[in-house]
């Protein structure tokens with residue numbers, strides 16, 4: 001199932017320039033926060049990051065021929081303090097035990113290393129869209145850092161779209177207490193209607209290519225109202241000690 005979805009998404013990626021341009025904007029925003037040194041992507045899925053960051057070592061929990069390695073974010077196959085960056089694009093909210101991932105990030109990142117996360121953000125505008133028009137659930141009652149017993153039959157695409165909003169907005173203090181060795185360097189609520197209008201990977205685009213550049217310019221200007229309008233959250237976490 002996950003294989004089929006990711007192979008289909010890869011084919012859509014090839015055929016949809018509007019999607020590639022949109023992601024290019026987001027990948028640039030993430031790349032600007034990377035420090036020099038070994039960079040590993042978790043949940044690489046369709047493998048699109050490689051086009052923008054060829055030096056990244058791209059991994060996923062699913063076996064995919066275009067990625068470098070199979071790796072579960074909860075048990076990273078890397079030596080302690082060996083990595084400069086961990087990049088997660090739309091991956092954090094799919095990880096079953098998020099605390100295991102942050103424990104592993106703490107172990108594998110060198111001091112000054114970074115976790116760069118792009119994940120769904122629940123604003124006033126995006127919440128109803130994610131809640132009613134997106135197949136993945138939104139569960140605000142979840143405590144992402146509370147250990148969950150492993151679920152039998154859990155699939156890589158099982159998710160809670162509220163994870164980043166809970167961790168880095170609603171209960172940021174909880175994250176900071178649990179991980180005093182990390183500091184949240186940057187948090188940006190961004191992206192608005194362009195992605196839903198693009199149809200993403202599952203629907204035809206309602207957004208003509210010529211409209212995308214002015215639309216992205218407008219979205220950047222609207223970021224000051226991110227709490228109300230944003231669909232995504234960019235979070236940069238640095239290992240301090």
Ligand SMILES: C[S@@+](CC[C@H](N)C(=O)[O-])C[C@H]1O[C@@H](n2cnc3c(N)ncnc32)[C@H](O)[C@@H]1O
Nearest residue numbers: 043044045061062072073089090091094095156
């Ligand atoms: C929504 S896809 C995102 C794929 C790609 N980053 C993109 O933006 O197109 C989420 C990915 O996270 C992966 N994933 C789920 N659980 C994971 C885990 N525990 N560790 C690493 N990757 C995981 C899934 O297999 C899937 O490829």
